[in-house]
Each structure stands twice: as structure tokens, then as C-alpha cells.
Amino acid sequence: xxxxxxxxxxxxxxxxxxxxxxxxxxxxxxxxxxxxxxxxxxxxxxxxxxxxxxxxxxxxxxxxxxxxxxxxxxxxxxxxxxxxxxxxxxxxxxxxxxxxxxxxxxxxxxxxxxxxxxxxxxxxxxxxxxxxxxxxxxxxxxxxxxxxxxxxxxxxxxxxxxxxxxxxxxxxxxxxxxxxxxxxxxxxxxxxxxxxxxxxxxxxxxxxxxxxxxxxxxxxxxxxxxxxxxxxxxxxxxxxxxxxxxxxxxxxxxxxxxxxxxxxxxxxxxxxxxxxxxxxxxxxxxxxxxxxxxxxxxxxxxxxxxxxxxxxxxxxxxxxxxxxxxxxxxxxxxxxxxxxxxxxxxxxxxxxxxxxxxxxxxxxxxxxxxxxxxxxxxxxxxxxxxxxxxxxxxxxxxxxxxxxxxxxxxxxxxxxxxxxxxxxxxxxxxxxxxxxxxxxxxxxxxxxxxxxxxx
Amino acid sequence: xxxxxxxxxxxxxxxxxxxxxxxxxxxxxxxxxxxxxxxxxxxxxxxxxxxxxxxxxxxxxxxxxxxxxxxxxxxxxxxxxxxxxxxxxxxxxxxxxxxxxxxxxxxxxxxxxxxxxxxxxxxxxxxxxxxxxxxxxxxxxxxxxxxxxxxxxxxxxxxxxxxxxxxxxxxxxxxxxxxxxxxxxxxxxxxxxxxxxxxxxxxxxxxxxxxxxxxxxxxxxxxxxxxxxxxxxxxxxxxxxxxxxxxxxxxxxxxxxxxxxxxxxxxxxxxxxxxxxxxxxxxxxxxxxxxxxxxxxxxxxxxxxxxxxxxxxxxxxxxxxxxxxxxxxxxxxxxxxxxxxxxxxxxxxxxxxxxxxxxxxxxxxxxxxxxxxxxxxxxxxxxxxxxxxxxxxxxxxxxxxxxxxxxxxxxxxxxxxxxxxxxxxxxxxxxxxxxxxxxxxxxxxxxxxxxxxxx
Numbered sequence: 001x002x003x004x005x006x007x008x009x010x011x012x013x014x015x016x017x018x019x020x021x022x023x024x025x026x027x028x029x030x031x032x033x034x035x036x037x038x039x040x041x042x043x044x045x046x047x048x049x050x051x052x053x054x055x056x057x058x059x060x061x062x063x064x065x066x067x068x069x070x071x072x073x074x075x076x077x078x079x080x081x082x083x084x085x086x087x088x089x090x091x092x093x094x095x096x097x098x099x100x101x102x103x104x105x106x107x108x109x110x111x112x113x114x115x116x117x118x119x120x121x122x123x124x125x126x127x128x129x130x131x132x133x134x135x136x137x138x139x140x141x142x143x144x145x146x147x148x149x150x151x152x153x154x155x156x157x158x159x160x161x162x163x164x165x166x167x168x169x170x171x172x173x174x175x176x177x178x179x180x181x182x183x184x185x186x187x188x189x190x191x192x193x194x195x196x197x198x199x200x201x202x203x204x205x206x207x208x209x210x211x212x213x214x215x216x217x218x219x220x221x222x223x224x225x226x227x228x229x230x231x232x233x234x235x236x237x238x239x240x241x242x243x244x245x246x247x248x249x250x251x252x253x254x255x256x257x258x259x260x261x262x263x264x265x266x267x268x269x270x271x272x273x274x275x276x277x278x279x280x281x282x283x284x285x286x287x288x289x290x291x292x293x294x295x296x297x298x299x300x301x302x303x304x305x306x307x308x309x310x311x312x313x314x315x316x317x318x319x320x321x322x323x324x325x326x327x328x329x330x331x332x333x334x335x336x337x338x339x340x341x342x343x344x345x346x347x348x349x350x351x352x353x354x355x356x357x358x359x360x361x362x363x364x365x366x367x368x369x370x371x372x373x374x375x376x377x378x379x380x381x382x383x384x385x386x387x388x389x390x391x392x393x394x395x396x397x398x399x400x401x402x403x404x405x406x407x408x409x410x411x412x413x414x415x416x417x418x419x420x421x422x423x424x425x426x427x428x429x430x431x432x433x434x435x436x437x438x439x440x441x442x443x444x445x446x447x448x449x450x451x452x453x454x455x
Numbered sequence: 456x457x458x459x460x461x462x463x464x465x466x467x468x469x470x471x472x473x474x475x476x477x478x479x480x481x482x483x484x485x486x487x488x489x490x491x492x493x494x495x496x497x498x499x500x501x502x503x504x505x506x507x508x509x510x511x512x513x514x515x516x517x518x519x520x521x522x523x524x525x526x527x528x529x530x531x532x533x534x535x536x537x538x539x540x541x542x543x544x545x546x547x548x549x550x551x552x553x554x555x556x557x558x559x560x561x562x563x564x565x566x567x568x569x570x571x572x573x574x575x576x577x578x579x580x581x582x583x584x585x586x587x588x589x590x591x592x593x594x595x596x597x598x599x600x601x602x603x604x605x606x607x608x609x610x611x612x613x614x615x616x617x618x619x620x621x622x623x624x625x626x627x628x629x630x631x632x633x634x635x636x637x638x639x640x641x642x643x644x645x646x647x648x649x650x651x652x653x654x655x656x657x658x659x660x661x662x663x664x665x666x667x668x669x670x671x672x673x674x675x676x677x678x679x680x681x682x683x684x685x686x687x688x689x690x691x692x693x694x695x696x697x698x699x700x701x702x703x704x705x706x707x708x709x710x711x712x713x714x715x716x717x718x719x720x721x722x723x724x725x726x727x728x729x730x731x732x733x734x735x736x737x738x739x740x741x742x743x744x745x746x747x748x749x750x751x752x753x754x755x756x757x758x759x760x761x762x763x764x765x766x767x768x769x770x771x772x773x774x775x776x777x778x779x780x781x782x783x784x785x786x787x788x789x790x791x792x793x794x795x796x797x798x799x800x801x802x803x804x805x806x807x808x809x810x811x812x813x814x815x816x817x818x819x820x821x822x823x824x825x826x827x828x829x830x831x832x833x834x835x836x837x838x839x840x841x842x843x844x845x846x847x848x849x850x851x852x853x854x855x856x857x858x859x860x861x862x863x864x865x866x867x868x869x870x871x872x873x874x875x876x877x878x879x880x881x882x883x884x885x886x887x888x889x890x891x892x893x894x895x896x897x898x899x900x901x902x903x904x905x906x907x908x909x910x
Contacts, residue, residue, distance in 0.1 A: 003467075004465065004720075004721055007751075009465050010459065010464050010465015010466070010720055010721070011465070011721075012458075012485050012486075012720070012721065012860075012864050013485075013753075013861055013864075014483075014485055014751055028469075030467050030468075030469055031467075210861070211753075211813060211861030211862075212861050212862055213859070213861065213862040215862075216861070216862070257863075257867070257868070258859075258862045258863040258867070258868045259862070263721055263864075265459075265465055265467070265720065265721055266459055266465070266466075266467065266718055266720055266721060268837070296469055298468075298666075358666060381867055382723070382838055382839065382840045382865060382867040383837055383838060383839075384837065384838075384839050385837045404668070404713075405467075406468055406665070406666030406667050406668065406671070407666075407667055407668040407670070407671070407713045407714070408712075408713040409467050409468075409718075410837060412712070412713070412836055412837040413712070413713045413836075
């Protein structure tokens with residue numbers, strides 16, 4: 001999903017009443033970011049509280065190249081990484097992942113080996129269908145066991161867009177919550193649905209219900225499901241004891257628009273890029289009785305903060321033997337504080353850009369290659385900013401492109417290099433970059449090698 | 456202002472708490488339009504309920520050419536047009552205009568000759584400063600009398616952006632409302648402020664208070680003033696007896712961005728164009744106790760509807776001797792009805808596009824000329840959609856470009872001419888166009904002739 005996909009974030013069809021209501025009862029984060037413009041690295045960062053370049057979810061096969069976990073990927077989340085559910089176990093939490101795992105397919109990367117107690121979902125996206133000889137259809141798991149495959153046992157009709165997966169995921173969530181409430185056990189639920197990822201799908205009852213076409217149908221089903229989950233928490237009487245956060249793992253995939261792609265609102269480009277459209281996300285925190293209703297925060301936030309914040313909520317110390325990039329957002333949510341911290345925009349192994357306050361400095365610009373672009377692959381359809389949405393990798397290390405995201409959220413008007421404002425802001429950001437790079441210990445890259453045998 | 460300039464419409468700095476609150480207490484219109492992508496014609500349409508091509512606020516000097524009322528314009532609102540305040544007089548209303556008139560500068564066009572009882576403001580925008588020899592500074596009126604000139608008696612500091620005009624306009628509004636309430640007289644107030652029009656200005660207390668720079672400061676002052684006006688109505692105990700509507704006369708002027716230009720959210724291009732960014736507007740209706748709080752409407756609305764709706768509220772019949780383009784929105788606001796009606800997008804003397812339901816057909820496309828564009832005048836900065844944002848006037852009369860604004864609010868993906876969906880939608884829209892053109896009686900164009908003597 002993109003920043004602009006929710007009514008409360010200005011989507012003009014305004015079809016997300018439940019998420020809008022969640023925002024009205026909770027706190028809206030307007031400046032919240034993923035840790036990568038692509039799915040696998042962003043999810044690895046969410047669960048480890050660490051940048052992909054630290055936790056290994058990147059590739060060195062090419063410069064500034066996005067990578068994820070295709071079916072034949074050899075790597076996955078290293079044992080040396082400590083995942084949020086592993087740490088929450090120490091506080092007696094039962095942990096469940098529902099939906100897409102995306103942190104590796106080999107047995108050693110199974111979510112139940114990394115802190116989760118239960119799983120219903122898949123190691124990968126619902127790509128396909130495949131011939132299941134050269135390339136198998138993607139498996140679906142219940143806990144340790146493969147219980148079927150997409151397109152075979154779990155139907156997805158690419159023609160109509162019909163699939164019941166979100167309903168399965170919803171029921172799993174409601175059941176898990178009921179069970180935990182009945183047993184008075186604290187729980188962590190990672191509800192990792194993927195209906196808005198191409199091939200986009202929705203259940204029959206939602207097909208054709210959106211002004212926005214199939215993508216909007218998928219959003220409406222997710223919105224409806226979130227409403228049901230929040231209502232369930234309320235009906236069980238545990239809403240004031242349950243922290244809920246909604247966000248997405250990358251900006252809307254404009255390459256799939258209009259049928260399968262969402263909206264990044266007023267921002268530049270989308271998924272795969274380090275412009276705002278690729279990494280700024282819708283984000284809502286909800287915890288009735290604790291987080292003030294209707295709050296709005298300009299805190300620069302990151303999916304990695306959910307790691308630190310969740311540990312803080314559970315009273316568990318974060319690991320002290322490694323760099324954690326997430327920060328605890330409780331002071332932001334409970335006391336309205338603003339914590340000074342930068343946002344680092346990585347693409348693969350390269351630090352492309354840095355945001356500090358309202359300034360964003362681009363050290364590298366790239367949308368995609370001319371070769372890809374000429375084949376019709378476009379990460380910025382209808383958008384083109386000279387010298388910014390470049391089709392060659394352009395280095396600006398010594399004279400970064402600087403934008404003021406308040407006056408220019410669309411990254412269209414680089415500040416004049418000669419201006420005092422430029423000098424002041426770049427000096428300050430460059431200090432942050434030096435500090436960051438000096439202390440950076442890159443992890444072993446996990447996304448370099450594929451092997452058919454993995455499948 | 457543009458559609459994307461309010462927090463409630465997804466402006467990422469979310470700095471319009473009063474307008475957002477007005478929406479929470481009233482009804483948000485997501486599909487509301489001006490009658491022209493430029494100021495004068497749009498305001499003439501608002502006050503007459505008629506398209507500019509009917510009321511004369513257009514030019515035939517060039518094809519599809521936008522025109523307004525510069526200082527030396529000879530024309531203005533014809534006596535044959537019936538303005539909203541003229542008609543409201545029949546029901547005992549006292550009518551006041553505060554701010555920009557923009558319907559002609561010669562004595563016969565004075566607002567007090569066209570139904571208004573009071574005026575504080577100017578016949579034109581606050582352009583300048585001028586030398587006051589070749590070209591005088593623009594005058595400011597109180598009722599019949601000129602009381603000074605911009606830059607001379609009413610200061611605007613172009614360097615800092617400081618001007619107190621919005622505060623003057625606010626005080627005028629509060630005083631007028633108090634006076635009317637004291638005398639128990641019904642009133643119509645046209646609060647036509649212009650702080651977001653370049654040269655953008657704000658009072659000292661608002662300068663530097665926005666994340667968005669000077670433009671945002673101006674928006675914040677307007678937002679603050681509207682909050683004070685609504686509160687005043689409440690404190691006087693007449694809020695449940697006063698209908699308030701907020702909207703703008705054209706999309707944000709992206710040519711003036713980023714310092715002096717606003718945001719059209721996810722829409723294409725801006726002021727001067729017939730793409731959504733040029734004519735779709737923020738719109739909020741407020742009438743506590745009557746319009747349900749927190750309502751959202753997808754009614755296709757127009758500034759011209761304010762003419763018909765206001766007459767309906769006052770119990771005055773609209774004139775029956777002429778075509779009125781506005782419709783009465785009361786059933787929409789009070790009973791949640793949706794009224795089927797098209798939106799016509801004119802640029803000067805040409806019908807450029809038509810919206811019916813979620814479909815929009817472009818019969819002509821044009822942003823601006825290559826000549827202007829090469830001089831850096833850009834109505835679509837950072838945006839470029841091949842075959843759509845054209846720099847030559849392109850006719851598509853026989854094969855209109857068709858967009859589905861639900862799936863593609865940004866007008867990036869024209870539907871395939873060969874598709875059944877295209878055939879069906881275009882057939883239906885073409886019927887509306889034929890009907891419209893067959894019955895159209897264009898008014899005498901008022902914006903063709905300039906003469907220095909007028910100044």
C-alpha cells in the first residue's frame with residue numbers, strides 16, 4: 001500500500017472507513033517510513049529493528065540494486081539476528097505470523113525457528129501460477145507443515161481477481177486472539193496480509209465494490225478486516241490492553257497501476273525507489289485509553305521502531321550487543337514528544353538519501369535503467385523531474401540534491417546549491433551521514449545467490 | 456487553493472485544524488468543481504449559477520484561451536445577468552462582499568450595482584506594486600468609495616510576504632455578522648479572501664509558522680480565520696441558522712510553486728488547465744443541526760450549485776428565463792441523495808472535457824504552448840503524460856481520451872479505444888455533449904477588449 005491509499009491520507013474515493021476510524025481513535029503518523037522500498041528487506045528490518053544492510057537483507061551483486069527472496073533464493077534471515085518474537089518469548093508472549101513471511105525459504109529460515117509459535121501463510125508472495133515441474137507453485141504452511149499450494153489448494157483467479165485469502169487470514173487472526181484471551185496469555189500477532197500485492201485479489205463479496213477497481217476492492221477487504229479485528233479486541237474487553245499498529249512494507253507499486261497499483265498521494269514515484277513515494281507509508285497507532293484519540297504526529301518514524309516500541313511495551317530490554325536502528329515511540333505516542341532522528345533511505349547496498357527534520361538530501365538518484373524503462377517498466381509513471389528521476393545512477397555525494405519536504409513534498413524543486421539554507425542543512429546532514437557510515441558494520445549479504453534446488 | 460491543500464484532503468503537513476474540524480462537523484465534498492480553471496470566470500459562475508460561456512466571462516480572442524479581468528479590461532458582469540445577491544434581496548437579505556470582486560472595474564460593474572449592499576475589498580487581485588503613473592496600484596474600496604491602494608495604503612511586503620489583509624477581512628466578517636445578528640436581518644456574506652494568490656501573503660503572527668513556507672503561512676491564517684468565523688456564529692447562537700460553504704475558485708497555481716503555489720494532491724496539473732488539478736476543489740458544507748456531522752459526499756458538485764442551493768435555502772425561485780447550470784444541493788446534504796449530472800470543463804470558449812459518473816472524456820487536451828513552456832511557464836511541473844499534457848492544442852472530438860477517475864484519479868491511463876467500457880462510456884457522454892451544445896446560447900464575450908483608459 002502507498003501513503004495515499006487511505007481516506008484519512010486523502011485518497012479521493014475515501015473507501016477506508018475502518019482505518020479512518022482507527023486513526024480517529026488513535027494516532028496518525030504522517031512521516032513514517034519503511035526501511036527499504038522493497039518487501040523482504042523491509043520485513044526483515046521490521047522484525048530485527050535493524051537496517052537491511054546490517055541484518056543481511058540486501059545484495060552486493062549490483063550497486064544500489066533492490067533484492068528480495070524469490071523462490072530459489074539460497075539465503076534468509078541469519079540465526080545471528082534476534083527477531084522481535086524471539087525476544088518477546090522472554091516475557092511470556094505467544095507469537096503468531098499470519099500471511100507472508102518473506103525472510104527465506106530453506107528449513108533453517110522457517111518462522112517457527114525464529115521465535116514464532118504459530119504460522120498460517122506462505123514463505124513468499126502469491127506469484128504464479130507455475131507449472132509445478134520446472135517451478136512449483138508457492139506453498140502455504142500451517143506451522144511446520146506445508147498444507148497446500150497457491151493456485152492449486154488455495155485458489156486465486158487471475159481473470160476475475162477472486163481469492164478468499166484475506167478472509168482466511170482474518171479468521172485466523174480472530175481465532176488466535178480469542179484463544180489467547182481465553183488462556184490469559186499475552187500475544188504478538190504479525191498480520192502480514194498481501195492482497196494489495198500484484199496479482200491483486202479480493203473475496204467475491206468485495207469484488208466490484210470499490211470505485212477504484214480491483215485494487216480498491218482489495219483495500220476495502222483489508223479495511224473491513226481490520227475493523228473486525230479491532231471490534232473483536234473491544235468485544236473481548238482487551239482493547240485497552242492491546243497495542244495495534246497499521247503500516248505497509250513499501251510504497252504503492254506504480255508499475256502495476258492502474259489495475260493492480262495503489263496511490264502514493266502527492267509524493268514522487270513509488271515502490272523500488274528512494275523517493276518519498278517508495279518509502280513513506282500510511283501509519284496508524286491504536287491503543288484506546290492510552291494513545292490520545294485523534295492524535296497526529298510528525299515524528300520521523302520507521303518500521304524498525306515497531307521492534308523497539310514492542311519490546312518497550314513488553315518490558316523487554318533490546319539486545320545491547322548490536323546496533324538497533326529502531327527507537328521506542330512510546331514517548332511520542334503517550335506524551336506527544338518529538339524525538340530528533342534521521343531517516344536513512346537505502347537501496348540495496350547504497351545509502352541513497354537521508355532525511356533530517358524537513359530536509360532530505362539525495363546522495364544518489366535513480367529510478368531505473370534506460371534499458372528497463374524502454375521496455376515499459378516505469379517506477380514513476382506520468383512523473384519526470386529533470387536531474388532527479390534519473391535513468392542512470394547519478395552520484396551527488398559531494399553536492400547532494402536537497403529538498404525541503406514541507407514546502408516541496410513532491411521532491412520537484414532542489415534547493416539552490418548557493419543558498420545559505422542549502423549550506424546549513426547539508427552540513428548538518430553530512431555530519432549524520434559520516435557518523436552513520438563510520439560505525440556501520442554491514443551484514444553478510446543474504447540475497448546474492450539463487451539455486452533452483454531450493455525450490 | 457488546491458484540492459490537496461487541506462489536512463482533511465491529505466496535505467502531509469496537516470496544518471488546517473479548523474477546516475478539518477469544519478469537515479468533521481459538516482460534509483466533505485470530494486468531487487466538487489469550479490466552472491473554470493481561472494479566477495474571474497469561476498467567480499462569475501459562482502454568483503450567476505451559469506457557465507462563463509453563458510454569462511460572458513470568456514474571450515473569443517483565441518481558441519480555448521483562459522481570460523480574466525486585468526486592470527484595463529473593458530468588460531465586466533453584464534446587467535442582464537442576475538446575481539445571487541440581487542435575488543436574495545427579494546427575501547430581505549443584506550449582502551456583503553469582503554475581498555476580491557473580479558467581475559469588472561468600470562463603474563457599471565461595481566458590486567453595489569449588482570446586488571451587494573456592502574463591500575470591503577478590491578475589484579482585482581493584489582498584483583503590484585506598480586508605478587501609479589503608467590499603471591496605477593490596484594484600488595481598495597469600502598462600499599462606493601475608493602479608500603486606498605494596495606502597496607500604498609494597504610501594505611504588502613513582497614520580500615517578507617507580510618500583509619495584514621486577511622486580518623482586515625476577518626474583522627470585517629465578524630463585524631458584519633454581529634451587526635446582522637443584532638438587527639435580526641438575514642445575510643449573505645461572500646468572504647472572497649485571496650492570501651493564497653501570488654504574491655502570497657500572511658500577517659506577521661503567521662509568518663514562519665508553517666512547515667510549508669509562506670504559502671502554508673497564508674493557508675494557516677485563512678484556516679485560523681475560518682475557525683474564528685464559525686466560532687463567532689456559534690457564540691452568537693446562529694450557527695444552526697447559518698449555512699456555510701468553503702471552496703476555492705481554481706486549482707493550486709503550480710506555476711508559482713513551491714514558494715507561492717499549493718497542492719492539488721494526487722491530481723494532474725493545476726490552475727489554467729482542465730485536468731483534475733485545475734478544477735477539482737476542496738469543498739466543505741457546514742450547517743450544524745441540519746447537515747449530518749462527518750458526512751462525505753461523492754456528488755459531482757460545482758461552484759454554480761452554491762447559487763441554486765443558496766436560493767433554495769432562502770426560499771427564492773431561480774430565474775426561469777435563462778439556463779441555470781447549478782443544481783440545488785440540499786437533497787444531497789440533508790438526505791444523502793446523489794443527483795446524476797455531468798461536469799463540463801471549459802477553457803475559454805471551448806468545452807475541453809466532460810465528466811459523467813466516474814468517467815471523464817477529454818475532447819481537447821492542452822497544458823500550454825511550447826513557446827510559453829520554453830520560457831519556463833509550466834502548469835504541470837514534474838508531470839508529463841504522453842498525449843495528455845500536450846503543448847499543442849490537440850483535438851479528440853471524434854475519439855475522446857477517456858479516463859476512469861476512480862481507478863485513475865491522476866489521468867495517466869487513457870482507456871483503450873477498442874474496449875467495450877470505452878464504447879459504452881463515450882456513447883453516453885457524447886449524448887450529454889450533443890444535448891449541451893445544441894441548447895447552448897453563448898453570451899457576449901466580455902473579456903475580449905482592454906483599454907488603458909479603464910485604469
